[in-house]
Amino acid sequence: MLQGRHALVTGGGTGIGLAIAQALAAQGAQVTIAGRRADVLDQAAATAPGLHPLVMDVADESSVVDGIAAAVAARGPISICIPNAGIAEGRALGKTDMDFWRRMMAINLDGAFLTIRECLPGMRQVGWGRIIAISSIAGIRGLKGAPAYTASKHGMIGLVRGLSEDFLGSQITCNAVCPAYTETDIVTSNTVSIAQRAGISQDQALNLMLSANRHGRLVAPSEVAEAVLWLCGPGSSSLNGQTIEIAGGQV
Numbered sequence: 505m506l507q508g509r510h511a512l513v514t515g516g517g518t519g520i521g522l523a524i525a526q527a528l529a530a531q532g533a534q535v536t537i538a539g540r541r542a543d544v545l546d547q548a549a550a551t552a553p554g555l556h557p558l559v560m561d562v563a564d565e566s567s568v569v570d571g572i573a574a575a576v577a578a579r580g581p582i583s584i585c586i587p588n589a590g591i592a593e594g595r596a597l598g599k600t601d602m603d604f605w606r607r608m609m610a611i612n613l614d615g616a617f618l619t620i621r622e623c624l625p626g627m628r629q630v631g632w633g634r635i636i637a638i639s640s641i642a643g644i645r646g647l648k649g650a651p652a653y654t655a656s657k658h659g660m661i662g663l664v665r666g667l668s669e670d671f672l673g674s675q676i677t678c679n680a681v682c683p684a685y686t687e688t689d690i691v692t693s694n695t696v697s698i699a700q701r702a703g704i705s706q707d708q709a710l711n712l713m714l715s716a717n718r719h720g721r722l723v724a725p726s727e728v729a730e731a732v733l734w735l736c737g738p739g740s741s742s743l744n745g746q747t748i749e750i751a752g753g754q755v
Contacts, residue, residue, distance in 0.1 A: 507532035510579045514562050515589030517544040519688035523725035527733045529554035536575040562589045562615025572622040581626025587616035588638040592690050594650035605652050612656035633676035634736045637664050641684045644755050668745030677744040681731050684751035685713040687722040718753025
């Protein structure tokens, strides 16, 4: 389905990003997986043909500009852009200093903006493109105890909706996928963090996250990947400026 397409997935070495990259590659795409850790990317690239590691820091403009230029030089224009790299940390607003706030925005929101901006010329060149930002249910509603994270994910959706208006009627679409708590390393680390902050056991902390998912279980990364694949496939061109909520029920 995606033979001849070049895709870029940030945060592509682990979790949701890797699942998406593998799904795209299985459909014939050449997939650049970007991240900050070369060893992790190399291990990920070895899991499937068609995956190509790229060390890139989405919070650093020059790193994004140079990294995407190198990927384009190696594999051609990028027509599928998946801004997925992100961090998820909770902190009460009164305890949120400027460094924490800026780090959250730099990775989650600035990183998405820079990645999309640098991929757009290739989409214009080939006359077709799919921008699929990996936001969160925190982009749809407020997440208690995490106002900075919530703001960053709301910002991603605003970026997607604004950009989608610029390309109405074209073959370039821009959507957001919004997973609930997903079975990744981020959930594992948050289990420890929530337990420490709330003075509860890790099992109790995990159950809090499970209860927030409407179907009472963690989302599998492959479920997110299948939604992304659908948005890249035939018959999806009328989906534009939308939020696809993968949360086991109404958010």
